[in-house]
Amino acid sequence: xxxxxxxxxxxxxxxxxxxxxxxxxxxxxxxxxxxxxxxxxxxxxxxxxxxxxxxxxxxxxxxxxxxxxxxxxxxxxxxxxxxxxxxxxxxxxxxxxxxxxxxxxxxxxxxxxxxxxxxxxxxxxxxxxxxxxxxxxxxxxxxxxxxx
Numbered sequence: 001x002x003x004x005x006x007x008x009x010x011x012x013x014x015x016x017x018x019x020x021x022x023x024x025x026x027x028x029x030x031x032x033x034x035x036x037x038x039x040x041x042x043x044x045x046x047x048x049x050x051x052x053x054x055x056x057x058x059x060x061x062x063x064x065x066x067x068x069x070x071x072x073x074x075x076x077x078x079x080x081x082x083x084x085x086x087x088x089x090x091x092x093x094x095x096x097x098x099x100x101x102x103x104x105x106x107x108x109x110x111x112x113x114x115x116x117x118x119x120x121x122x123x124x125x126x127x128x129x130x131x132x133x134x135x136x137x138x139x140x141x142x143x144x145x146x147x148x
Contacts, residue, residue, distance in 0.1 A: 008080040008134055009036065010126050027064045032077050034061035035084035042091050051092075058088045074108040076127060079134050082108060106138050 009032070017023070023030040034057045041054035065081050082105035090098035113119040114135045120128045 008083050008130065008137070009077075010130060013126070027067065028069070028075060028077050028081070031061045031064035032081045032084075034058075034064065035081045035088065038088045039084060042088065054088060055092060058085060058092065061085060070108070071111065074111040076112075076123075076131055076134065079105050079108045079112070079138075080130075083134065083137070102138070102141055105134075106142060109135060109138055 014033070014036070017026075017029055018033065023033050038054045038057035038061065041050040041057065061081065062085060065078070065085065070078055082101050086098045086101035086105065089101055109115075112131075114131055120131055123131055
């Protein structure tokens with residue numbers, strides 16, 4: 001799993017939700033799974049046609065991710081999806097597409113008030129760890145982003 005390279009999801013929770021077929025009725029989770037599936041397609045020694053597979057996963061993930069619910073009901077899943085999409089888009093579509101998705105992730109984190117300590121009170125210990133990790137990854141990205 002991509003967790004070792006980009007630890008913005010809880011692998012155990014993802015497996016459990018997949019086993020319960022949450023992706024069949026939860027567009028946000030389905031989008032997250034597709035974004036997760038796209039990233040390994042970019043790694044060296046991929047099988048033939050993996051770039052086309054990556055593009056298909058990214059395109060479908062974006063189509064499920066881009067809904068009015070995104071801003072109305074932001075979640076840790078939506079932040080993870082935006083971050084993963086940014087990574088895939090950086091390789092496949094370039095800087096501008098990637099930049100927009102990482103800014104989307106930052107905006108979602110802002111909507112969840114992840115810069116405030118009391119925002120973490122409602123999360124389980126695992127979710128809290130992921131939320132803090134996302135916050136710091138996004139904070140570092142904002143400080144280090146190469147603005148043309």
